[in-house]
Amino acid sequence: MVLKAFFPTCCASADSGLLVGRWVPEQSSAVVLAVVHFPFIPIQVKELLAQVQQASQVGVTVLGTWCHRRQEPEESLGHFLEGLGAIFSHKPWFQLCRERGSKSWSCKATHWQGPTSHAASGEDQVMLIFYDQRKVLLSQLHPPAVLPDRQAGDTTASAGGLAAVFDTVARSEALFQSDRFDEGPVRLSHWQSEGVEASILVELAKWAAGPVCLLLACLLSLVSAASACRVFKLWPLSFIWSKLSTCEQLRHRLEQLTLIFSTRKAKNPAQLMRKANMLVSVLLDVALGLMLLSWLHRKDLIGQLADALIPVADHVAEELQHLLQWLMGAPAGLKMNRALDQVLGRFFLYHIHLWISYIHLMSPFIERILWHVGLSACLGLTVALSILSDIIALLTFHIYCFYVYGARLYCLKIHGLSSLWRLFRGKKWNVLRQRVDSCSYDLDQLFIGTLLFTILVFLLPTTALYYLVFTLLRLLVVTVQGLIHLLVDLINSLPLYSLGLRLCRPYRLAAGVKFRVLEHETGRPLRLLMQVSIACILPCSSKGLREPG
Amino acid sequence: MEDEQSFSDICGGRLALQRRCYSPSCLEFCLSCPRITLRSLTAVTCTVWLAAYGLFTLCENSMILSAAIFITLLGLLGYLHFVKIDHETLLIIDSLGIQMTSSYASGKESTTFIEMGEVKDVVINEAIYMQKVIYYLCILLKDPVEPHGISQVVPLFQGGRRQDHLCIQQKVSLGDGGILASSGRQK
Numbered sequence: 073m074v075l076k077a078f079f080p081t082c083c084a085s086a087d088s089g090l091l092v093g094r095w096v097p098e099q100s101s102a103v104v105l106a107v108v109h110f111p112f113i114p115i116q117v118k119e120l121l122a123q124v125q126q127a128s129q130v131g132v133t134v135l136g137t138w139c140h141r142r143q144e145p146e147e148s149l150g151h152f153l154e155g156l157g158a159i160f161s162h163k164p165w166f167q168l169c170r171e172r173g174s175k176s177w178s179c180k181a182t183h184w185q186g187p188t189s190h191a192a193s194g195e196d197q198v199m200l201i202f203y204d205q206r207k208v209l210l211s212q213l214h215p216p217a218v219l220p221d222r223q224a225g226d227t228t229a230s231a232g233g234l235a236a237v238f239d240t241v242a243r244s245e246a247l248f249q250s251d252r253f254d255e256g257p258v259r260l261s262h263w264q265s266e267g268v269e270a271s272i273l274v275e276l277a278k279w280a281a282g283p284v285c286l287l288l289a290c291l292l293s294l295v296s297a298a299s300a301c302r303v304f305k306l307w308p309l310s311f312i313w314s315k316l317s318t319c320e321q322l323r324h325r326l327e328q329l330t331l332i333f334s335t336r337k338a339k340n341p342a343q344l345m346r347k348a349n350m351l352v353s354v355l356l357d358v359a360l361g362l363m364l365l366s367w368l369h370r371k372d373l374i375g376q377l378a379d380a381l382i383p384v385a386d387h388v389a390e391e392l393q394h395l396l397q398w399l400m401g402a403p404a405g406l407k408m409n410r411a412l413d414q415v416l417g418r419f420f421l422y423h424i425h426l427w428i429s430y431i432h433l434m435s436p437f438i439e440r441i442l443w444h445v446g447l448s449a450c451l452g453l454t455v456a457l458s459i460l461s462d463i464i465a466l467l468t469f470h471i472y473c474f475y476v477y478g479a480r481l482y483c484l485k486i487h488g489l490s491s492l493w494r495l496f497r498g499k500k501w502n503v504l505r506q507r508v509d510s511c512s513y514d515l516d517q518l519f520i521g522t523l524l525f526t527i528l529v530f531l532l533p534t535t536a537l538y539y540l541v542f543t544l545l546r547l548l549v550v551t552v553q554g555l556i557h558l559l560v561d562l563i564n565s566l567p568l569y570s571l572g573l574r575l576c577r578p579y580r581l582a583a584g585v586k587f588r589v590l591e592h593e594t595g596r597p598l599r600l601l602m603q604v605s606i607a608c609i610l611p612c613s614s615k616g617l618r619e620p621g
Numbered sequence: 622m623e624d625e626q627s628f629s630d631i632c633g634g635r636l637a638l639q640r641r642c643y644s645p646s647c648l649e650f651c652l653s654c655p656r657i658t659l660r661s662l663t664a665v666t667c668t669v670w671l672a673a674y675g676l677f678t679l680c681e682n683s684m685i686l687s688a689a690i691f692i693t694l695l696g697l698l699g700y701l702h703f704v705k706i707d708h709e710t711l712l713i714i715d716s717l718g719i720q721m722t723s724s725y726a727s728g729k730e731s732t733t734f735i736e737m738g739e740v741k742d743v744v745i746n747e748a749i750y751m752q753k754v755i756y757y758l759c760i761l762l763k764d765p766v767e768p769h770g771i772s773q774v775v776p777l778f779q780g781g782r783r784q785d786h787l788c789i790q791q792k793v794s795l796g797d798g799g800i801l802a803s804s805g806r807q808k
Contacts, residue, residue, distance in 0.1 A: 586722075587720055589647065
């Protein structure tokens, strides 16, 4: 198999030295992680590598030499470099060489047979693959470190192909902590050499996150314990809680906050992403809620809303009364049964009258209630929207009642009609066998049954019309509530953190790799550039590495 | 090195296939699709504008004409960016994998890389399309659960016309066979 050497792009301009990294024999590939510069003491290099190996469980060794000179290396340097091969023995021993300021690279891999059989050392073809260390480190394209159903010894063997390369780089964090400008015994060059990448805000946040999480977790557990107490499980209260969408939303938020501030760390990148998404959506929600609150208070909208509420409710009731008067007359030219019409119409009109009286009774308290409800917007926009949806449900409660009456009446009528229709045909519903059976009726049963059937049939249009009208009204209210709930769900579940990552740091959402062949000269090794290809939401774009399984 | 051979398809027409050999372990095949012709572009534009002018004479609203211009422009941009493939490249790297790149007319590139460890075989599949049988090259991927099973069939060179593939397959499968054989030693 062709030997492959994965070389970091940041070391392409580093000074001469030793190549340090990991050799993966199954893939015949050498992953170079850093370059150790001259001068160095071999014992100290070996100590550093032993430390890194212990800390990261990755077999880091010296893989070869790196030579970055103005012209071809002189003979003495050539012997010196080969002498190093004797000190750090590794099979195969790589010798990478680059002329300063030019694009020509040369690479030799020798299998060191021993000092006497130098002539018999085989030289294999090497393929150089450049990779961006920082992006590979952050792209998380390697399998998780601990698989619960396998032993630790199996994981390295099963991580095939390029995932092994990514795994090596990601686990060797310990190697990247010291660089060539440090005062230590060994000077390394890697992706952190140009300046350690860290953000003071991120570090402070990480340091402060521990105690803050602990505190908030305690508070949230207290709140959860209080809400789970027995008083709230009694029948009327539990029924009301289950019907109000505000309680549902508050419970959902409480669960989300408990998950975010739990003191257990996320086990894999997917869980971390989920936590981050939840946190960002909670923050956005609270920000929008505070904006709404400030807008409401600035224009004193609550007072205006409270003043407008009663006239609006009156107007709705008046419109309903007009509608019922219309139904009681000759709606759409249909001829209704006058007696039934009057009964139903008066029944519903009385309900509306009751409802209006109730609203007028509540009117002094409306402003206070609305003000307190407006305060709840600081818990989040979703809570405010849920409360709005609940207020709409409460204000249109009479429409809901009319719908229920109309539906019940219609349902009874339809059941009666179907049963009497069966009687008309001489059949019966057999409850035991759950099917329609024939049945011989007496004459008086048939007579009464047919009479009732006729009555119900002729009263059908009236009931059906009332049912239709109130169902449409109820549908209207349900549609409005449904739109509000849709908006609430959207805010709850939109993965804003992932979207932000896609815009700002696309390599974190890597979906695979792609290769590009760099300029090639005959006689020189083949050079490829490995780039991380990003996952995209649009339908046609880069697809990448197909992970096994 | 570029291969100077000219290839032809089943019907005898010329094919725009280029073969490049970067090294004994790296091969690249590049298939160019026919470009968008001035005739077809003019035909589509004229149709759309004539239809818009017909609507305009019915409705007397000049917004229709501006809308037609926008539709034509956006449609052309969308077609060039999402539909029209300029050329497709197959890069075979020994013991690393196979990479397929489709370049669209607007410059967008869409890449798929399949690792060599997942490739079971490269085969020529037959399919019945309308009234004839066409042949296409595809890669069979291994099933991680079942060692002798196939998890996926990935067809190659999807952007061009389907009939053009017979001669390419011979060339590619010969090239593939060499590289797959050498990487087969590791298994």
